[in-house]
Amino acid sequence: MTQHATRTDALLDDLLQGCESPEEILGAHGVLKGLTKRLVERALAAE
Secondary structure: OOHHHHHEEEHHHHHHHOOOOOHHOOOOOOHHHHHHHHHHHHHHHHH
16 A cells, blocks of 8 residues: 555545544535535635
8 A cells, every 4th residue: 555545545534533423424514515515615725
């Protein structure tokens, strides 16, 4: 496993800590939606 993959796995573990159901990850107010929103906002701000 590469250093990048190890770091990515650690970040994912931190993000998913405390999530107890798929809804908390994939739902309308889940981690994935919030993460996607912030990632897009940062990408647009960098332009």
